[in-house]
Amino acid sequence: MKKEKDSQIIAAIDVGSNSIHLVVAQIDDSNNLQVLDTDKTSVRLGGALDAEKRINKQxxxxxxxxxxxxKEIAAVHEPNFRAVATHAVRSATNQLELIQEIKKVSGIDVAIIDGIEEARLISLGMLIGLPLDKKTFLGVDVGGGSTEFIVTCNESIKYVSSLQLGAVTLSQRFLYEDKIDGLKPKKSDVVLMERYAAMQLAPVCSEVNKTSFDTAVISSGAAKTLALIHAKEQSQPLLLDPNGYVLTVEAINSIYNKIKSLRSPSAIKSQWGLDQARSEIILAGVCVLNLISNLLGVKKWVVSGFALREGLVLDTYRRLRKSSTNYRDGFDIRWNSILSLGKRCQIDTHQAEQVLKHSLSLYKGLEDSKVDTYDDDDDSLLSNRELLRAGSQLHECGKFISQQRFHHHSFYIISNSRLLGFSQKERLIIGLIARFWRKGTLRLIREDYKFLSARDVDRIQLLSSLIRIAVAGNRTRKGLIDNLYLSKIKSDFYLHIKLKNPKIPIRVDFQKIETEKSVLEKILQKDVHLEVLS
Incomplete structure (x- = not known):
């Protein structure tokens, strides 16, 4: 990513199950967002998955x-690019091939996010588009391949879930015999779809009903299309911007019944002037929303014209702005999720804080020494500092399962946990940092995780070696060392050990540092000399 001073203009790309969207926007510290350009292409990846869950070549x-x-459209604005992929890509068995081909041809790095992170980003977009400050609101997004639910207030999440139930996948499964081709589905097919969707939605809606919220917000193409249809039904002027439009549950039910009576995509298209792609999936999309309304007892919905991609703009802006600040200065969703996981795993917080302090200090020494830290190579990744923070804080979380081979357990916990604010690849890298700081070789990584580049592996190896030294610096767990810092004098590297109390010996910690620095020496291809400072 570009440096902080250029971070106001961001190009966010959302690779969804139905469409691919681009928004280029300028944003500031007050969350004021000015859209500079947009683009949309209906690719319908959710309907392009074969029996083996492979996205077809076309x-x-x-x-x-x-x-x-x-990318060509956005380039004129010289933005920071960020792209994410949702349900269809994360379900695909050939997701790696797709992402690599995108990178090869366009130069854009696409990060796969899980449904929970998708819901969080959607809620950020809703916060930008609607006056929801200090309100507890329910956000629902009925997408092409999944439906997201989130109950949140001031970004503090009360409930979040993602359900593999979307307009494209439902249409393909029940209405168009595995191929959306414009045929008119049977009434019995619609009934089967309703029953299936209700069965899938019931458990999630039951959990949502245990919460309370002031406002119900809907986003996605289905929601905006409903607002457009309702405005036409009410003989209102052409609705150019659906953001803030209010839909009652009675209005939604009435429109759904009309769509059901038409059923044919061509008839739906003709009735309301919809585009062909939307007319083919609107029946399934409104079916889901109508069921949610009934199951939750929602009386009215507020439509948000802003969702995932606008939330991605805000999240990217914050990533860039926070790259030089302390995560502990105020609430941060990523750091909060790291602390929450650490708490659940009952980590030694004092040890984690010591390791965090020492590892970041060591990393700063490498930066000051102009060492290649393999940062800024992948636009879709967080900075090394943020990855190192997370890995340091959670470096012993695997002990919650067992002391034996705990570094293996740490990897499993981190890479499989739903850490809000982190992509799938970021969770994997943090997990590998926690896995390899203690022991083991990185030679197996490329074979097991082929989507990691050679520089990704170098990055993991470097950051894990710093945690290794930081842990050694508090081997006694007594906090005897005040600071660890690396410097380069001419062609030699020095590891400076500053003591808290010169009168207290640090023989055990010193010997452990002397042993563990060998990994860093291999990376730097230089000896690292130890220097104790009183």
Whole structure:
């Protein structure tokens, strides 16, 4: 990513199950967002998955072409790019091939996010578009491949869930016999779809009903289309911006019944002037929303014109702005999720704080010495500092399972936990940092995780070696060392050990540092000399 001074203009790309969206926007510290350009391509990846869950070649090609075109559109603004992929890509068995092809042709790094992170980003977009400050609101987004639910207030999440139930996948499964081709589905097919969707939605809605909220907000193409249809039904002027439009549950039910009576995509298109792609999936999308309304007892919904991609703009802006600040200065969703996982795993917080302090200090020494830290190589990744913070804080979380081979357990816990604010690849890298700081070789990584580049592996190895030294610096767990710092004098590296109390010996900690520095020496291809400072 570009440096902080250029971070006001951001190009966010959302690779969804139905469409690929681009928004180029300028944003400031007050969350004021000015949209500079947008683009949309209907690729329908959710309907391009075969029996083996592979995205077909035609859809891969269309996706690559769409993102390449979007990059060309956005380039005039010289933005910071960030792209994420949601349900269809995370479900695909050939997701790596798709992401690599996108990178090869367009140069854009696409991060796969899970449904929980998707819901969080959607809620950020809603906060930008609507006056929801200090309100507890329910946010629902009925997408092409999944439906997200979130109950939140001031970004403090009360409940969040993602359900594999979307307009494209439902249409393909029940209405169009595995191929959306414009045929008119049978009434019995619609009934089967309703029953299936209600069965899937019931458990999630039951959990949502245990919470309370002041406002119910809906986003996605289905929601905006509903607002457009309702405005036409009420003989209102052409609705150019659905943001803030209010839909009652009675209005939604009435429109759903009309869509059901038409059923045919061509008839739906003709009735309300919808585009072909939307007319083919609106029946399933409104079906889901109508069921949610009934199951939750929601009386009215407020439509948000802003969702995932606008939330991605805000989240990217914050990532760039926070790269030089302390996570502990105020609430931060990523740091809070790291602390929450650490608490659940009952980590030694004092040890974690010592390791965190020492590892960041060591990293700063490398930066000051102009050492290649393999940072800024992948636009979709957090900075090394943020990855190192997370890895340091959670470096012993695997002890919650067992002391024996706890570094293996740490990797499993981190890479499989739903850490809000982190992509799938970021969780994997943090997990590998926690896995390899203690022992083991990184030679197996590329074979097991082929989507990691050679520089990703170098990054993991470097950051894990710093944690290794930081842990050694508090081997006695007595906090005898005040600071560890690396410097380069001419061509030699020095590891400075500043004592808290010169009168207290640090023989055990010193010997452990002397042993563990060998990994860093291999990386630097230089000896690291120890110097004790009183």
């Amino acid at each position: 859809a891969v090609q269309k996706t690559v072409e769409a993102i390449t075109h979007m």
